[in-house]
Amino acid sequence: MTYDQRLEHLLSTAAHVFGVKGYYATTMRDLSRETGMSLAGMYYYVSGKEELLALIQERTFSEVLEGAEAAVNAATDAVDRLQRLIDHHVTFFAQHIDEMKVLSHEADSLSDKWQAKVDALKRRYVHLVTDVLAALSPDETPKVPHRVAAYALFGMMNWIYTWYDATGPIAPAELAEQFTHLYLHGVARPAPSVTQ
Amino acid sequence: MTYDQRLEHLLSTAAHVFGVKGYYATTMRDLSRETGMSLAGMYYYVSGKEELLALIQERTFSEVLEGAEAAVNAATDAVDRLQRLIDHHVTFFAQHIDEMKVLSHEADSLSDKWQAKVDALKRRYVHLVTDVLAALSPDETPKVPHRVAAYALFGMMNWIYTWYDATGPIAPAELAEQFTHLYLHGVARPAPSVTQ
DNA sequence: CTCGCCCGAACGAACGTTCGAATGGACCCT
């Protein structure tokens, strides 16, 4: 076992426990028991509890952002970009539930020093999504501002940590398709003109 | 000042501080300072910190559910029901940001005894929304299951506590309209058939 | 012998909660 592997083990265990119990409710003694390391031993790998949270957030966000950019770049047209973006986000979410739960739920738990780095990643992600939406409906004054549409999409996707079970009857890719359809066409019937 | 008024003052102050700092990060001493009551004095009104959270959640959820049912009942047709439901939720959210933030963010922080009561209210709300959606598209096998559509709507609306500022350029009623339009028709152009 | 790695034991601080007493108005009996 190398140093890096043990740090990774600590981080992934911490992400799991944070995801289940929440950051504040998790004690270093919980992590000690769960990792098999001693209480003091963990401090050889991280400077403290907050650095654990920061590293988890930073690494996860970097990975999801990188993947999202790759997914968008691999697309052919505007609708395809959206489809791939949603699919990547939902699939990644399902495969890294604990980390994403921490990312969604503990977005404001870091002190300024660490928060800034995560916020920078977050801005890049929001910007990416907003661009995709702008290309999708290049109207100068759409009925729904691109910013609102972007955060509505984030809400739809990030909220799944409260209800979705990736091992249930709906596969991640399936959920992504449903989200994409919903987000593109709404719940109104396929027929364009609705009552009223 | 009556007993009830002081309890109300304690609860609303606690909701505010919980909303800003989070439940776990808030100490009883914080609440003592913020309410002007003594540390021990607060225990005359509630049995402990957890009852504060429970009362806030229970009262807020009851109120939002009651209002939502009234809004739906006042509507004329299926689309109107959805419109009023979204408007009520968003407007209520904007007017009670702290409480709704606590409700959204601290949904799993209660012990079983209290959680059950809140979960019962939550189920009623989910059921209400699902019914509205089912009436909107009575298809037996819609492209998007009603349950998924319901949680997508909740996600879109509840996520606003992370980004929306009710005192900003977008008024709550305006945001509700945008959400309704987005949810009904999607981001795709009014023209029904999209590229691909 | 050195150094990267690990840990038992302890430290000081902060936490939620409790205790016992003090306050003051309402009410009763004479």
Added chain:
DNA sequence: AGGGTCCATTCGAACGTTCGTTCGGGCGAG
């Protein structure tokens, strides 16, 4: 009217626990 008793309300001070973190040293491979 006055004296006495109760009870709702308040709070300073402390209690026991648990927290994140640190200290000093131990251990094994090079």
